[in-house]
Amino acid sequence: MKKALALTLVTLFAAGSYAAIVIQDNFDSYADQAAFLAAWPTDPTIAVPTPLALSTDQAHSAPQSVFQEGNVARRNYRLFGQEVAPSDLQPLMAEFWLYVPATNSNSRLYCEIRGYSGTGLGDGSLQELIAIGTTNVLTGGAAWFQGRVAFAGLANSGWINLNLPGAPARTAGWHKLGIEVKDAGVVNFYVNDILSGTITDPTPIASYDTFMLGSGLTSNPTAPQSGYYDDVLVQSIPEPASLALLVLGGLALVRRR
Numbered sequence: 001m002k003k004a005l006a007l008t009l010v011t012l013f014a015a016g017s018y019a020a021i022v023i024q025d026n027f028d029s030y031a032d033q034a035a036f037l038a039a040w041p042t043d044p045t046i047a048v049p050t051p052l053a054l055s056t057d058q059a060h061s062a063p064q065s066v067f068q069e070g071n072v073a074r075r076n077y078r079l080f081g082q083e084v085a086p087s088d089l090q091p092l093m094a095e096f097w098l099y100v101p102a103t104n105s106n107s108r109l110y111c112e113i114r115g116y117s118g119t120g121l122g123d124g125s126l127q128e129l130i131a132i133g134t135t136n137v138l139t140g141g142a143a144w145f146q147g148r149v150a151f152a153g154l155a156n157s158g159w160i161n162l163n164l165p166g167a168p169a170r171t172a173g174w175h176k177l178g179i180e181v182k183d184a185g186v187v188n189f190y191v192n193d194i195l196s197g198t199i200t201d202p203t204p205i206a207s208y209d210t211f212m213l214g215s216g217l218t219s220n221p222t223a224p225q226s227g228y229y230d231d232v233l234v235q236s237i238p239e240p241a242s243l244a245l246l247v248l249g250g251l252a253l254v255r256r257r
């Protein structure tokens with residue numbers, strides 16, 4: 001039976017079907033801003049390319065996070081280093097923690113996953129982006145977090161309030177925000193691990209390759225809304241059903257011997 005278990009594990013590894021971590025960063029290992037920028041380059045596409053700032057003022061995981069004050073547009077990015085194709089059996093999950101200071105309709109603090117025709121930002125054209133965080137474009141938005149799928153021809157440029165029944169309201173402090181992408185363009189948005197909104201993309205793309213850290217926008221100069229980002233985790237996660245199938249497959253292989 002030990003042999004069977006070992007072979008099953010080998011089968012699982014061979015299929016690459018256990019959770020594969022694409023990006024994992026708590027921002028705590030960087031000695032200084034230069035070290036942070038080496039891992040997370042400044043987005044060269046915003047009007048005045050300006051990076052987020054490594055900070056110890058707030059942290060979800062101590063001691064560091066990255067800071068975006070409300071009146072300066074800042075954004076960084078990291079390439080996946082691979083094309084990650086989501087499916088129902090192995091969704092793409094992108095999560096991070098966002099600190100917001102107070103509810104305010106002028107807040108624009110969010111992160112995105114993107115898919116380019118090439119290998120990522122800087123190579124090829126942007127085909128789609130999925131965002132979660134805060135925006136000022138929706139009526140009544142200050143009460144909630146928001147999610148977005150662009151550019152699929154959706155209303156409100158693809159932004160929705162994440163206000164499904166039971167969704168956590170936007171409050172001051174840290175919140176865990178998550179994007180889950182499945183087959184057929186099903187995009188689920190999570191706030192504090194609670195499903196808070198869903199968008200079905202009418203024109204889904206095949207794969208994603210880039211994480212954008214920060215919105216690259218200001219949060220209204222008249223009432224600046226500063227924010228912090230921490231604990232980014234991008235994974236390709238097999239659903240329990242697909243894991244079970246692989247285990248059965250592995251056992252079947254063992255039995256045949």
Ligand SMILES: [Ca+2]
Nearest residue numbers: 026061064230
């Ligand atoms: Ca941290």
